[in-house]
Amino acid sequence: MPTRIDVVADPVRDRCLLTTDHLSPRPLPGRAGVVRVALVAAGALLLAGDEVRIEVSVKGPVRLEIVETAGTVAYGMNGGSARWDVDLRLTDGASLHWYAEPFIVSADADVTRCTTAYLEPGCTAELRESLILGRHNEVGGSLRTSTRAWIDDQQVLAEDLDLSAAARTSWAVLGEARCLDSITTLGFRLPHDPHTLQLEAAGSITRRLVDEHHESDLSPGIQSGATQNSLP
Known part of the structure; x- marks a missing residue:
């Protein structure tokens, strides 16, 4: 059973149904038109054999803000592996803001x-995603990521990253960096700058490659000058 967050806009009171699995979603105080939900680990994460799945559905003109209370550490897995899957579905004018806390892949983890x-x-x-390969003074384990995004029936993003130890040290991937910090927008663009990739449809990816997470200058305010509309 996946962790689920189902939000439906309502003129009287927006409805929110939360389902717990590996993560426990909990309601937070919000303001009109905004639903805020915290994600709290329901047990030790991330261990060999774990298959975490998070499903988010937002319907109608309402903004969902997901808040992570702590980062996630993928611990050494002694030859095992784990998965972390996220499925997002937004309809009828919905909006999602999710700035995830760091996801740390320890030595001998395989995720x-x-x-x-x-x-x-x-x-x-x-969406913000901060991937950190290894804890302090540690060579991190293996991480493979896959991202697919559609607006209507048009696929606007298809990306696969191999961040295994052998591949990520290439100058074309991470080089000497240990942290890949990204913000992805869909349905609107971030301001143009040398660090930002503009997708063919309305959307952007901006990234920082740093050794320590705190060295990244990405923050919720980065899109303050963004063009928030659905036009390319």
Whole structure:
């Protein structure tokens, strides 16, 4: 059973249904038109054999803000492996803001992360992902990520990253960096700058490659000058 967050806009009171599995979603105080949900680990994460799945559905003109209370550590797995899958579906003018806390892949961990997003036209999503290979003074384990995103029936993003120890030290991947910090927007663009890739449809990816997470200048305010509309 996956962890689920189901939000439906309502003129009287927005409805929110939360389902717990590896993670426990908990409601937070919000303001009109905004639903805020915290994600709290329901047990030790991430261990060999864990298959974490998070499903998020937002319907109608409401903004969902997901808050992670702590980062996630993938511990050494002694030859085992784990998965972390996220499925996002936004319809009828919905909006999602999810600035995830660091995801740390310890030595001897082996993790696959997959994110899939489906947005109807007029919906927007802003997602931060901070991937850290290894704890302090540690060479991290293996991480493979896959991201797919659609706006209506148009696929706007398809990316696979091999961040295994042998591949990530290439100058074309991470080089000497240990942390890959990214913000992805769908349905609107971030301001143009040398660090930002503009997708063919409305959307952007901006990234920082740093040795320590605190060295990254990505923050919730980075899109303050963004063009928040669904036009390319």
